[in-house]
Amino acid sequence: MGREQPIYSTRAHVFQIDPNTKKNWMPTSKHAVTVSYFYDSTRNVYRIISLDGSKAIINSTITPNMSFTKTSQKFGQWADSRANTVYGLGFSSEHHLAKFADKFAECKEAARLAKEKSLEKMELASSPSQESPADIHSPLTPPVTSDLCRVNGTGDDVTLSDVSPNSELQSDLSPTTQSLGHRDMFKACQVCSL
Structure with a gap:
């Protein structure tokens, strides 16, 4: 992870949706753990990563079509189609939840802009006559x-x-x-x- 920079960290209880029922939350951390946003400058991607000891309990790349939903005053969730799961985070305060949600929106917007830029580059490369x-x-x-x-x-x-x-x-x-x-x-x- 040498090229990835942490841009924001917070602490939360991490949950994942039960793959069988798709309704119940299963705690993936026994206690509050650090949840961080990372930016990978070489690939221009944003990821949410959380480690419990040496095990990655969240490794989620933020894409433009993801959305973070506050489901209560201290709990929020987002679906990650690549990981085929839904992550849930329980925060100690409303303030921490709000900060996390704001950062999610920022990274999502940045991911959208990065995607548009890369598409433009591809279009330019494919039609040199119009340059x-x-x-x-x-x-x-x-x-x-x-x-x-x-x-x-x-x-x-x-x-x-x-x-x-x-x-x-x-x-x-x-x-x-x-x-x-x-x-x-x-x-x-x-x-x-x-």
Whole structure:
């Protein structure tokens, strides 16, 4: 665990749902134990870990779709689908429970953002052609403008579809580029018609 850093620790009685009934709580610690949030910077993941002696009684990776539920003033629980169990924590005070729940929400949000970033990276890697849209558009703009002038000399009915024959290019153009393009075209077209 050298690369993992504890970011928050508290003490609580740890329970797990009875795998047979899925209703009853089974205590997994005889007394209150330390329950810690860990952040693994190399894998960008958050985990809740609790050890009773040398045995890990909680080892739960927080995912964006997990939620921590307060079921009473001093008790909260969350389901871990990977571990195929539900963990329960009994705290000594409402304050400790609230702190734990806040930290859970923070880590869950961070996990969601990390997941989005990794998806974006994958998308970028799979479509390198879109990494430099400026290079694609700039050489096309001048000839398109002059063609338009020849087609409709008045410049009355210039539409965006005339500007970019390729719909992909059109979607990549920012609104500012489009409006500038329009203005320049009208100027160019007026010059042509003169």
